[in-house]
Amino acid sequence: MATGGYGPGGIRRLYGPEAEADPSGLYEKLRAEHGAVAPVLLHGDLPAWMVLGHSANLTAMRNPSRFSRDSRRWSAFQRNEVAMDSPLMPVLAWQPLCLFADGAEHRRLRGAVTDGLDRFDRRGIRRHVTRFADQLVDGFTGAGAVDLVTRFAEHLPMLVMTQLIGMPEEYGPQLVTAARDMMLGTESAIASNDYVTATLRQLVDRKRLEPGNDLASWLIQHEAALTEDEIVEHLRLVLLAANETTVNLIADTLRMVLTDSRFRANLSGGHMTLPDALDQVLWDSPPLSMIPGRWATIDTDLGGQQIRAGDMLLLGLAAGNVDPEVRPDLNTPLYGNRSHLAFSGGPHECPGQDVGRAIAETGIDVLLTRLPDLRLAVPEEELNWSGAWLARHLTGLPVRFTPGRPKAAAEPQPAPAGPTTGTVTDQRPSRPDPAAPRRRRRRSWWRVLSALWRRS
Numbered sequence: 001m002a003t004g005g006y007g008p009g010g011i012r013r014l015y016g017p018e019a020e021a022d023p024s025g026l027y028e029k030l031r032a033e034h035g036a037v038a039p040v041l042l043h044g045d046l047p048a049w050m051v052l053g054h055s056a057n058l059t060a061m062r063n064p065s066r067f068s069r070d071s072r073r074w075s076a077f078q079r080n081e082v083a084m085d086s087p088l089m090p091v092l093a094w095q096p097l098c099l100f101a102d103g104a105e106h107r108r109l110r111g112a113v114t115d116g117l118d119r120f121d122r123r124g125i126r127r128h129v130t131r132f133a134d135q136l137v138d139g140f141t142g143a144g145a146v147d148l149v150t151r152f153a154e155h156l157p158m159l160v161m162t163q164l165i166g167m168p169e170e171y172g173p174q175l176v177t178a179a180r181d182m183m184l185g186t187e188s189a190i191a192s193n194d195y196v197t198a199t200l201r202q203l204v205d206r207k208r209l210e211p212g213n214d215l216a217s218w219l220i221q222h223e224a225a226l227t228e229d230e231i232v233e234h235l236r237l238v239l240l241a242a243n244e245t246t247v248n249l250i251a252d253t254l255r256m257v258l259t260d261s262r263f264r265a266n267l268s269g270g271h272m273t274l275p276d277a278l279d280q281v282l283w284d285s286p287p288l289s290m291i292p293g294r295w296a297t298i299d300t301d302l303g304g305q306q307i308r309a310g311d312m313l314l315l316g317l318a319a320g321n322v323d324p325e326v327r328p329d330l331n332t333p334l335y336g337n338r339s340h341l342a343f344s345g346g347p348h349e350c351p352g353q354d355v356g357r358a359i360a361e362t363g364i365d366v367l368l369t370r371l372p373d374l375r376l377a378v379p380e381e382e383l384n385w386s387g388a389w390l391a392r393h394l395t396g397l398p399v400r401f402t403p404g405r406p407k408a409a410a411e412p413q414p415a416p417a418g419p420t421t422g423t424v425t426d427q428r429p430s431r432p433d434p435a436a437p438r439r440r441r442r443r444s445w446w447r448v449l450s451a452l453w454r455r456s
Contacts, residue, residue, distance in 0.1 A: 007041040014040045014050070014314075014389050023289060023392055027052060027319040036303030036323075040314070042389065043088055046076050048293065048312040049305065054323040054341065056303040057315050060294045061346035064102045067294035067313060069348060071100055074295050075310035090182055090193040091390070092292055097233040099348070106347060108224050113234055114351045116218040120164060125355060126362045132159040133366035138406035141370065145377060148367075148397040149251050156363045157246035157356075161239050164355070166214025167203050175199070179243050200235045204228060238352060244391060245287035246356040250363055251394040252285040253278060257368070258399065259380045266333065274361055276335035283327075283334050286342035287356075288391050289318040317341040318392075371401045 005018035012030060013019060019026050027050075030038035036053030051057050060067045071094045076082050082089065094100050098109035133156055140146040158179065159172045174195075181192040203216055211217035215238065219231045226234070256263045256277075263280070266272040272280070294313040301307065320341045322330060334340075343350035350356075368374065377398040386393045 007045045011039050011041050037305040050314050050316050052316045052319040054320040054326045057320040068297050074312050087189045090189050095233045096230045112222040112224040116215045125358050128160050128163050129359050129362040133363045137370050141404040144403040145400045153247050153250040157243045157359050160359050161242050166216040179240050200232045204231050242352050246359050248287035249360045253281045258376045272335045282342035283321050283340045286317045291315040374399050374401050
């Protein structure tokens with residue numbers, strides 16, 4: 001397979017050295033050459049349209065009658081042009097879940113997921129995050145140095161999500177590896193997808209016999225009467241989407257705290273809260289660079305391009321967030337502005353965004369409170385990213401800090417009854433909810449950021 005920057009007809013590829021080395025630069029070249037919507041090539045030189053404009057993205061997101069989520073409409077599938085072992089298949093092949101449905105079927109499937117997610121108590125989620133974040137920090141606090149991507153950000157979301165869906169936490173490490181492999185679209189992506197699916201199918205079998213206060217049990221019991229395949233695929237969707245996006249959100253927020261003096265100054269000076277900081281990162285470094293896809297139901301126009309029925313659109317979240325039409329000055333802060341595209345929009349807007357934000361916010365709070373003198377261990381220019389067609393992943397964030405001691409283990413206590421903890425597989429106690437002693441926690445947070453700012 002060719003890997004140059006251009007494919008047949010002089011159309012730019014979204015894979016290969018150029019796309020991996022500088023995806024943002026590629027988006028701007030496409031914008032300069034074609035405007036709000038640009039022709040591109042995917043793996044196997046399959047044609048698609050990259051939506052670069054903020055307004056054009058919202059149009060595609062909000063009009064399912066023109067731009068469907070049913071991938072079976074894709075002309076390349078209908079012409080059998082996609083190889084069965086293509087790394088595109090785990091992401092684009094139609095599956096029985098809300099992500100690929102429209103209309104009444106979409107409402108039925110999505111309703112089951114959102115109803116389940118809404119049953120989780122946010123304080124219960126934060127208790128899980130706090131406990132696992134403390135465990136992760138305990139694993140390296142005595143060393144005085146650590147890579148925050150590989151030892152913290154890449155583990156925390158999956159540890160929490162395995163609890164919320166009802167899975168034993170020892171499954172977390174294997175699922176972290178499989179999820180990363182799938183999102184990178186490697187040659188083993190198919191095998192990793194099979195492993196995740198088989199693991200979730202075993203979980204559903206167990207939960208039919210032993211239901212609990214977890215998402216797997218709630219999907220089984222929901223009035224939408226999901227089939228087993230629908231339950232497994234929706235658990236897979238929630239698990240993988242939450243993991244990938246939250247890993248990147250944690251890593252990029254920590255990177256900005258450690259490297260961007262303006263960012264730290266606004267935090268430490270009280271001009272920006274941690275939730276505001278997350279919004280700024282969601283504008284500047286959305287966890288997913290793009291979302292595939294939408295498929296045109298009719299011949300139509302978008303962004304000045306003639307889109308034919310069956311064509312695929314890629315929603316350019318990162319490109320849309322820096323569209324000069326909405327951000328003429330990229331240095332202007334956007335604290336608290338949630339009109340970014342990071343969680344998509346329209347009927348298919350991410351249903352688990354509040355869970356992801358809770359994991360990121362609480363995890364970062366715990367980390368910086370326990371290690372208040374974190375500092376980058378290498379020059380900023382030595383940080384590296386791995387390129388993938390869906391996301392840009394920070395590969396490492398090495399830091400140094402004053403060595404500390406692990407927290408003392410708490411005495412076991414009975415878990416609270418009901419769905420407030422969101423799990424039946426782990427009933428050990430956790431630290432108190434960080435939102436409860438709010439005043440004390442906030443003073444600690446400001447002290448941490450003030451110390452970072454004084455060293456900059």
